[in-house]
Amino acid sequence: MSRSDPLDRAFRILDIVVCAGREMPLVDIVAACRLPQSTVFRLAAHLVDSGMLAFDETRKVYGPGPRCRRLGLFLRGRGTLRDIVDPVLADVARRFAETAFCVTGAGDGNRLLHHSVPEVGGRAFVHPGFEFPAHATAAGKVIRAFSGAPEPPGEDLPKKFQPATVTDQDALERVYGEIRKAGYALNDSEYDPGVFSMAAPVRVGPETVAALGIVGPRDRMFSAGDPHERARMLVAAADELAALLCL
Amino acid sequence: MSRSDPLDRAFRILDIVVCAGREMPLVDIVAACRLPQSTVFRLAAHLVDSGMLAFDETRKVYGPGPRCRRLGLFLRGRGTLRDIVDPVLADVARRFAETAFCVTGAGDGNRLLHHSVPEVGGRAFVHPGFEFPAHATAAGKVIRAFSGAPEPPGEDLPKKFQPATVTDQDALERVYGEIRKAGYALNDSEYDPGVFSMAAPVRVGPETVAALGIVGPRDRMFSAGDPHERARMLVAAADELAALLCL
DNA sequence: GGACAGATTTCATAATCCGGAAGATAATTC
DNA sequence: GAATTATCTTCCGGATTATGAAATCTGTCC
Numbered sequence: 001m002s003r004s005d006p007l008d009r010a011f012r013i014l015d016i017v018v019c020a021g022r023e024m025p026l027v028d029i030v031a032a033c034r035l036p037q038s039t040v041f042r043l044a045a046h047l048v049d050s051g052m053l054a055f056d057e058t059r060k061v062y063g064p065g066p067r068c069r070r071l072g073l074f075l076r077g078r079g080t081l082r083d084i085v086d087p088v089l090a091d092v093a094r095r096f097a098e099t100a101f102c103v104t105g106a107g108d109g110n111r112l113l114h115h116s117v118p119e120v121g122g123r124a125f126v127h128p129g130f131e132f133p134a135h136a137t138a139a140g141k142v143i144r145a146f147s148g149a150p151e152p153p154g155e156d157l158p159k160k161f162q163p164a165t166v167t168d169q170d171a172l173e174r175v176y177g178e179i180r181k182a183g184y185a186l187n188d189s190e191y192d193p194g195v196f197s198m199a200a201p202v203r204v205g206p207e208t209v210a211a212l213g214i215v216g217p218r219d220r221m222f223s224a225g226d227p228h229e230r231a232r233m234l235v236a237a238a239d240e241l242a243a244l245l246c247l
Numbered sequence: 248m249s250r251s252d253p254l255d256r257a258f259r260i261l262d263i264v265v266c267a268g269r270e271m272p273l274v275d276i277v278a279a280c281r282l283p284q285s286t287v288f289r290l291a292a293h294l295v296d297s298g299m300l301a302f303d304e305t306r307k308v309y310g311p312g313p314r315c316r317r318l319g320l321f322l323r324g325r326g327t328l329r330d331i332v333d334p335v336l337a338d339v340a341r342r343f344a345e346t347a348f349c350v351t352g353a354g355d356g357n358r359l360l361h362h363s364v365p366e367v368g369g370r371a372f373v374h375p376g377f378e379f380p381a382h383a384t385a386a387g388k389v390i391r392a393f394s395g396a397p398e399p400p401g402e403d404l405p406k407k408f409q410p411a412t413v414t415d416q417d418a419l420e421r422v423y424g425e426i427r428k429a430g431y432a433l434n435d436s437e438y439d440p441g442v443f444s445m446a447a448p449v450r451v452g453p454e455t456v457a458a459l460g461i462v463g464p465r466d467r468m469f470s471a472g473d474p475h476e477r478a479r480m481l482v483a484a485a486d487e488l489a490a491l492l493c494l
Numbered sequence: 495g496g497a498c499a500g501a502t503t504t505c506a507t508a509a510t511c512c513g514g515a516a517g518a519t520a521a522t523t524c
Numbered sequence: 525g526a527a528t529t530a531t532c533t534t535c536c537g538g539a540t541t542a543t544g545a546a547a548t549c550t551g552t553c554c
Contacts, residue, residue, distance in 0.1 A: 018318050
């Protein structure tokens with residue numbers, strides 16, 4: 001192993017908790033980093049000891065710790081996450097002539113980070129603060145497929161928003177597998193009827209930190225060209241965004 | 248040792264480099280964390296491997312790495328360092344009726360972070376970007392005394408700005424020792440004639456991350472009360488600032 | 495009360511870390 | 525340009541820590 005194993009693992013957990021942007025229980029971290037539970041538990045405890053993570057005894061959730069926040073304070077100045085994401089969204093919105101959006105948050109409770117409406121013909125299908133169900137939107141599926149565990153069975157049963165919504169456990173698992181293989185997710189009227197969306201993972205190292213996507217009316221999306229072709233362009237844009245985040 | 252030793256040591260090095268706000272060669276980090284050189288070398292190498300630190304091969308200096316910056320981005324924090332420091336400075340300036348300032352940067356090349364002029368009778372003796380010599384200002388002396396090594400002998404000979412400037416190696420070492428014991432530093436016309444200043448370390452855990460001080464004309468400073476008495480008030484203010492930085 | 499998910503603890507083994515000392519390399523001096 | 529000095533880098537055996545499967549604990553929901 002070229003990197004220092006213990007240290008790098010600790011940082012992976014730190015990445016996961018901080019990038020998720022929400023407090024996480026142990027299981028969620030385990031799912032995201034795919035390490036043995038006892039290992040994650042111990043590493044997280046050490047991170048809490050050193051102040052990089054904070055642990056809420058009552059709710060049993062981990063969040064960024066004081067030392068971590070101080071680091072953020074001392075190296076702030078380069079601007080915010082939105083300063084980086086916004087130009088990319090604007091560019092994607094313009095090139096695809098559809099609403100572009102970026103979602104963060106591993107596991108459930110994905111939150112819209114920001115979105116950008118193109119100059120012409122656009123209408124926002126997403127709104128700040130919008131929460132993405134993990135199984136019925138392109139962004140939710142992408143994040144689940146790439147950052148979560150291989151779909152723990154017995155999930156709180158997925159809601160069937162529309163006729164096209166996939167809710168069967170096994171079928172969903174297959175869907176996630178296909179998404180992992182393809183590198184992107186499509187969504188045809190599974191959440192809102194007549195609405196088509198696609199999303200690609202923003203991957204930094206081994207972690208998926210966000211999803212980048214576009215959304216628009218089904219008819220217009222199809223008439224704009226082969227969805228899979230456009231999805232591959234979206235993947236390229238997501239990779240560029242990931243590269244920017246590595247600064 | 249209650250904390251995980253290896254992990255905590257790595258974080259100490261991270262703290263030092265990030266809080267210093269400048270790129271540092273290995274020796275400076277060694278001086279600041281007082282650990283064996285080979286140990287610091289190895290830990291720093293690991294931090295570079297995991298992307299938390301960046302290493303400039305040519306100049307042999309360490310700085311914050313891409314992964315570290317990303318953490319800062321995702322840490323949608325409460326705002327900037329100045330948001331925290333400014334109110335404290337304003338309060339100190341008001342209570343002491345003198346110009347208050349805050350300096351960061353371990354070792355040489357200390358930089359003024361910000362300053363605050365009191366409502367009445369104030370005139371700024373410090374200016375943004377001002378660099379503090381380590382031996383001839385209260386802030387410089389405090390930072391050297393608390394964050395540097397025990398004064399490596401054979402320093403680039405300290406410049407004698409004024410008659411009162413201490414330049415002798417041994418004498419300087421004694422001065423730093425006294426500062427460490429007292430917990431604050433005074434400066435009577437050692438840099439600018441007729442200017443008196445005092446500074447206290449802002450200590451977070453084992454690290455000194457900044458210096459908080461006031462500066463004003465010698466006569467007014469003395470007539471305002473016993474300098475040592477006021478210095479102790481300054482120390483209390485610095486401790487409060489340190490507590491705020493721990494959020 | 496039983497079934498269950500999630501959080502801790504245990505423990506033998508394996509891997510990492512430690513830091514003094516020696517070896518390289520770069521910068522400076524004479 | 526050779527000697528000197530400061531700094532960086534590598535080595536290595538012993539001390540320490542990490543690892544992860546399995547067992548245990550702890551709440552919660554039927």
